[in-house]
Structures are given as C-alpha cells and as structure tokens.
Amino acid sequence: MLMDPALGRVIERCRDGDRDAFEEVVDRYGLQLLRTARLILRDPALAEDAIQETFIKAWQRIGTLREEDPGPWLTRIAVNESISSYRRRHRFQALTERFGRLGGGKHGVSSDQRLDLAHALDQLTPEHRAAVALHYYQDLSVEDTARALKVPVDTMKARLKTALRRLRELTGSEEATA
Amino acid sequence: MSDQFDQNLRDHLHHEAEEIHEFPRRLRGRIREGITPRARTRMAPQLALAGALVLVALAVLVARNPQVIIKDVRSTITQLIQPSPNPTPQPFACSDRSGGSNGLVTQLTGIRVASHVTDGYDRIVFDFTGGVPYYDLTRQESAEFVRDPSGQALTLEGSAAVKLVFRDTDVASGVQADMTPRLTSVREIAQLGDFERILSYGVGLSSSRCIRVQELSGPSRLVVDVAISPSASATAAPTPLPTQPAATDLGPFTCQDRGGGAGGGPTMQLTDVRVAHQPGYDRIVFEFAAPAGGTARVPAYALSRQASPNFVKDPSGQPVTLLGSYGLRVVFQQASGAGTYSKSRDIVASLPVVQEVEQLGDFEAVLSWGAGLSRESCIRTLELANPTRLVIDVQTP
Numbered sequence: 001m002l003m004d005p006a007l008g009r010v011i012e013r014c015r016d017g018d019r020d021a022f023e024e025v026v027d028r029y030g031l032q033l034l035r036t037a038r039l040i041l042r043d044p045a046l047a048e049d050a051i052q053e054t055f056i057k058a059w060q061r062i063g064t065l066r067e068e069d070p071g072p073w074l075t076r077i078a079v080n081e082s083i084s085s086y087r088r089r090h091r092f093q094a095l096t097e098r099f100g101r102l103g104g105g106k107h108g109v110s111s112d113q114r115l116d117l118a119h120a121l122d123q124l125t126p127e128h129r130a131a132v133a134l135h136y137y138q139d140l141s142v143e144d145t146a147r148a149l150k151v152p153v154d155t156m157k158a159r160l161k162t163a164l165r166r167l168r169e170l171t172g173s174e175e176a177t178a
Numbered sequence: 179m180s181d182q183f184d185q186n187l188r189d190h191l192h193h194e195a196e197e198i199h200e201f202p203r204r205l206r207g208r209i210r211e212g213i214t215p216r217a218r219t220r221m222a223p224q225l226a227l228a229g230a231l232v233l234v235a236l237a238v239l240v241a242r243n244p245q246v247i248i249k250d251v252r253s254t255i256t257q258l259i260q261p262s263p264n265p266t267p268q269p270f271a272c273s274d275r276s277g278g279s280n281g282l283v284t285q286l287t288g289i290r291v292a293s294h295v296t297d298g299y300d301r302i303v304f305d306f307t308g309g310v311p312y313y314d315l316t317r318q319e320s321a322e323f324v325r326d327p328s329g330q331a332l333t334l335e336g337s338a339a340v341k342l343v344f345r346d347t348d349v350a351s352g353v354q355a356d357m358t359p360r361l362t363s364v365r366e367i368a369q370l371g372d373f374e375r376i377l378s379y380g381v382g383l384s385s386s387r388c389i390r391v392q393e394l395s396g397p398s399r400l401v402v403d404v405a406i407s408p409s410a411s412a413t414a415a416p417t418p419l420p421t422q423p424a425a426t427d428l429g430p431f432t433c434q435d436r437g438g439g440a441g442g443g444p445t446m447q448l449t450d451v452r453v454a455h456q457p458g459y460d461r462i463v464f465e466f467a468a469p470a471g472g473t474a475r476v477p478a479y480a481l482s483r484q485a486s487p488n489f490v491k492d493p494s495g496q497p498v499t500l501l502g503s504y505g506l507r508v509v510f511q512q513a514s515g516a517g518t519y520s521k522s523r524d525i526v527a528s529l530p531v532v533q534e535v536e537q538l539g540d541f542e543a544v545l546s547w548g549a550g551l552s553r554e555s556c557i558r559t560l561e562l563a564n565p566t567r568l569v570i571d572v573q574t575p
Contacts, residue, residue: 019210019213022213023206023210026201026206026209027201027206030201030205030206031198031200031201034198034201034202034205035195035196035198036195038194038195038197038198039191039194039195042434043432043434043435043436044198044430044432044434045432045436045438045559046436048202048205048208051205051209052205052208052209052212055209055212055213056209056212056213059212059213089437117186117187117190118190118194132187132191133191136184136187136188136191137188137191137192137195164183164184164187167183167187168183173183
C-alpha cells in the first residue's frame, strides 16, 4: 500500500532526524501496536517494553522504509519484537522453574479442563498468538498476515488452523461443534 | 457453529485489546528518550557551502575594519554564554503532556512565577540541576488533590488545576512548598509529594486553561505557560478533563506475574528492606548497592503471585507458611544480602494486605523473599535510582 502524501512528508521529516515528526508516527500507530503486542505477550509491562524497542528500531531504520505505508512495516517489527521478548522471558522462567526457584508459572492443562478464551490464548505459542492477533484482531487477510510474519501463505493457513483447533479444544468448543 | 466461534474469538480479542484505552504517556516519553537525534546528512553539503561563504565574508570584513568585527564577535560570545533565550514559542494546547529525560536524576532548585499579561499568559519556571527530568503534566477540572504519600486531601485556590509529577527528582532546601501568586490564571502552586524521588506539584488555576511547555537549558528549566484566555491560541479542541484527582501517577496495577531489572555484572548487595502502607497500596522496598567499583542496578527479578502463603526455603527445602492467605514471591538473580543486610529477615508488617515479609533464600547469588498477603491483590513495580531500589506496591482495597 502506498503512503498518503501527508504521511509521506512526515516520514521525510523523520528521515531528516526530526523527532517531533517521529512522535506523530508514534501517535498514529502506537496504540494499535501496543494492543497487538499485549495480545501476543499477555503481559502489559512486557508489551510496553516491546513497543518501546519497536519504535527505537523503526527510528534507526527509517531510511530503509520505501514509499509504502509504514503500518505493515511497523507491525512486522512489533510482532518480531514481541515474539523475541516472549522467548527471552520464557527461557528465564524455564531456568528458574527447573532449579525450583519459582513456585508459580504456567502449567499444562488437562483435557478435562475447560478454559475461557483468555486462558486458552495463554496456552498458545507466541507465533500462533501473533497469527491470531493479526488475522482476527487487526483483520489482516491470510496473505497479509503471512507477509507480516514472513512465512509462506500455506504455512500461515496451517498455523491459523492449528491455533483455532487448539483454542476449540481448550474451551470445549470442539464438543459443541460435534 | 464455526463462524460463531470465529466471531466470539474476534469479539474477545477486541475486548481484551481495548482494555488499553490510550497510548501511555510514560511510554511515549521512554520512546522519545530512546531515539537519539540524527545528523541531517543530506544537508551537509549545503551547510558546508554556507560555512565556507561565511568564512570568506568574515575574512573580507576583518581586512577592511577589524574593530567592528572584534566587537561583533565579543557580542556573539556574550549571547552564547547567557541563558538560552526562549525558542520560537510553541502553540498552546489543551491536552496533557509529558517529556523530559527518562532516568535523569535531578534536583529542583527553584520555582518562579510571573505574569505576562500583554503576551496572554502566566509563566511558571521550574529550575533544575543537570537537566529537565522526566515529567507528566495532567490537567484536571478541579483544584482538589491528594497528597503523596499521606493521602491527605488538599484544595488549592482556583476552580481547575494542573498536576506536575517529576521522576527521579528531589527538592533543594529553600524551595517554597506553597506559593499563592494569585495571577490571572495561576492562583496557587503547592507541593503535593516528595517521596521515593517522585516529586509532585499542583497548580491551582482560575479556570480550565490551555498550556504551553518548553524545556530549556543553560540553566536547565521547564517553562510552563498557562494561557490567560480560556481559548487563547489553542491548536486543538480541548480534551475532556477528569473531575476527580487521579489516585496515582505511578502506573497501573496489574494482576499478573512480572519481571524486570538488569542481568549481568557484579552481584548486587541488598542493604535494606522496608514495608509501609500508603493510601491505596502497601509498599515493599528492596534497596541495593553495588560492590566497590561496580555500578548499582536493580538486579534481574521475577515476581510471582500465588494462591497460598506457603513457600519453600532455598536451599534447605524446608516449608514455611507466612501470615495471610495469599503469597507473593520475588526472586533476584545476581543478588545477595550476605554481609550487607543486617536487619530482620522476617518482618511482621500487619498492613492491610501485606502481613509478613520473609527471606526465603540467599544462596549462590540467588536471593528470594516471600510476602504473605491477606487477600489476592494486583501489583505494580517501580525500579528507582539513588538509592537503587525495587518498589513493589500491592494494591489495597
């Protein structure tokens, strides 16, 4: 998608190092990106950290943005940043739980438990949550979701299918459809 | 049925996402702090050419009339070392604001107020040492405030107000805690709080006004201009103002486990643990110092909530039950209190929610503490400097 001329001028000012112009970009896209990161990470503080990192990277790389709408470009950075952040945190948790330092943490869910959607989403992998967030929350097409996550369209279709099946299992909707 | 599930999922995701109502001002400030100014490389050739032309012109003038040039140069230097003049005035805006430098530790050294009736505004100047700290400015439709940390109500002169909160800032002695300039717009300025390096001020206004904020250097100061006319130079439609003073400016409470701090580097030394009740929350503070030659940081930590006050001591494996019905555990990596923390390792707090705080382990640079809570509560954490500390606020009813 091509950039509208007014936004193009803002991006041009960003390329010239104008921080006020960049704040206009933050104002325009920040909330949507933060909400998406929150859906992926399931943690408000981590989501804020991921979005901070997203915009700092965007500022550093804005010279590479071509004459296209920055929305998908920023979404791609934000989703990658969210998934990386989740993995870093998960590694730390796994380590501490392994040595018995932490009593808490998420545990597997047995098949006879029925979860609400919020808890079912907690059980998905961050990659699946990212796919679900972009397709069902941001209303991106399967093709655009695949493009944002840099995977082939068929892979994205399979990923969405797997995520939905898992959500149905966890919420008990599988039985309802049978 | 499948379509119904998809629709439910869509509705749920939107509902969950929209729990975030607006982009946090604090996050905007962090981003602004994180982006460094870039050189305008594409202007470099033009600037170089302009510079060369100026030098040529100066050389010609010096050759013709050296006295005039010396006088001009002296005048220019005098201007440079004087406090920076106001840049091009920004327009007034009827919205909240934040800015300054995140993480900068400063001291407020003075507050000045002046009337600029002919220019259409009242001016408040906050002077700082070493830079303008991170600040939040919020407008409100009443002049009522809550003092931090006492929770006492305070009503300033006027019918509207703005609140300014400075992070990592304390106040020098001699700065007035309350002044009543009674100008056209600015009626009263009072300190609301000076606690854990969060410094806040309320400004009572004659009525709702638009604001202009400028951060200036030489000396470092934050200039807050309050328009005299309710609609003066407003660039945007006024945003609706809250009628009640905000309960807190320290960030939201969340009902989830969390982590933070910084890993790597030397083992941080625990020096103090404090527990106290504040209006709306119980506060647990872990204070750290760096070993000789090191730089202090809040060590990496994981904070987890649990549905019982039962814990296991590390490394003995001995079970321990704290007072209360719920628990909170914090585990610090690369931290220890051995030899540096000499106070009680079992603090019976008996606060509204936090009942007891006890050390669970201090072994191989993994330091853990548990808290027994009287009820399930949401939490908020703050990582503060000077001294370095992790603040855990546990929400109270």
